[in-house]
Amino acid sequence: MVSSQPLPSHMTAVHLRHYNKPYELVTVDMPQIRDNELLIEVHAAGFCHSDLQVLRGQFGTALPIIPSHEPAGVVVQVGPKCSGSWKVGDRVGVLNFKNACAQCVGCSLSQRRYKNHDPRFCEKRETAGFQHDGAFAQYLAADPDTTVVLPSSLSFEQAAPLMCAGATVWGALEKATAGLEPGAPVAIVGIGGLGHLGVQFAKSLGFTIIAIDSRQAGRDLASDVSDRLSPDLVVDSLADNATEEIFAFTKGEGVAAAVVCTDSIAANTWTLRLLRIGGVIVPLGLPADRWQFDADVLVFRELVIRGNYVASAESTRRMMGAVARSGVRSHITTVELADVSKIVDMYQDKNFRGRLVVKIR
Structure with a gap:
């Protein structure tokens, strides 16, 4: 199926040409989709901490590349062999990983575990914005298996951060809170782009929420949401009585689960000691140094440390339902888009909070 409107032969895009240098606006050829792909007209795309890591060369990305892996837009072309009931005009968001090979060990294991070839674990997967062209462009080729329909109530600008930040913390919460009783105390540690979404998601799922941050800006952000999604307790992790305050709030038990949205090893080590017996911690940060967890509390309280690698497309669809x-x-x-060269400086401003989103259209 093709677009009802003729598509251009070229498009405006953002290029990262050199590590640690500003982004540049360029004109490039339109992406040519494969028979099993969708062509997305991008309306908005988010800037993530991973984009800063790409810019610094931490992933060894071959340059030039179009950055960003948080796109939201409209389907304008559907490949003839696409899976699903996609149609031109669908409002969608696109996850980063795409085009699983269906032959490697990762695909084989994900097929047994998730009943499909999950591109997150494919050894030959494409990673938009990391090793392959991403979303800071007018058009993007997308894998239908990692594309999700957006709620009609959600703007493209709001949808974009959900495709990485939102999917990451939502996936972590699903793992951390599986089987928990309604109202169980859940801690979100580190209230930035991920954490402030985590607070709202966890509250929407019916848990009692403790928002924890060492920064006043983070603690303010935790409560800068609608009243029904605001945390039940906000804690300064540097306060002398922080641990006592949390245990008093949980009637001496500790929290049932914690999602840690910072790469601070000290914060993760401390959070582990906040968990009740059988509690679950999901660390989302990727520190340069090795993790170090205290064996005594891990063993004697039978705690669980659980990994999380963004969310699957199925999980992301559940997230969109919660958002709606x-x-x-x-x-x-x-x-x-014309001001995209300023985005890195904006992100690194110590007073910045929340998420940055580039308006493509």
Whole structure:
């Protein structure tokens, strides 16, 4: 199926040409989709901490590349062999990983575990914005298996951060809270782009939420949401009585689960000691140094440390349902495409909070 409107032969895009240098606006050829792909007209795309890591060369990315892996837009072309009932005009968001090979060990294991070839674990997967062209462009080729329909109530600007930040913390919460009783105490540690979404998601799922951050800006952000999605307790992790306050709030038990949205090893080590017997911690940060967890509390309280690698497409669809029902929203700052060269400095401003989103259209 093709677009009802003729598509251009070229498009405006953002290039990272040199590590640690500003982004540049360029004109490039339109992406040519494969028979099993969708062509997305990008309306908004988010800037993530991983994009900063790409810019610094931490992933060894071959340059030039089009950055960003948080796109939201409209389907304008459907390949003749696409899976699903996609049609031109669908409003969608696109996850990063795409085009599983269906032959490697990762695909084989994910087929047994998830009943499909999950591109997250494919050894030959494509990673938009990391090793392959991403979403800071007018058009993007997308894998239908990692594309999700957006709620009609959700703007493209709000949808974009959900495709990585939202999917990451939502996937972590699903793992951390599986089987928990309604109202169980859940801690979100580190209230930034992921954490402020985590607070809202966890609250929408019916848990009692403790938002924890060492920064006043983070603690303020935790409560800068609708009243029904605000945390039940906000804690300064540097306060002398922080641990006592949390145990008093949980009647001496500790928290049932914690999602840690910072790469601070000290924060993760401390959070482990906040867990009740049988509690679960999901660390989302990737520190340069090795993790170090205390064996005594891990063993004697039978705690669980659980990994999380973003969310699957199926999990992301559940997230979109929660967003539609509960009105979860990101604290976003929008940037016009023409001003994209300023985005890195904006992100690194110590007073910045929330998520940055580039308006493509």
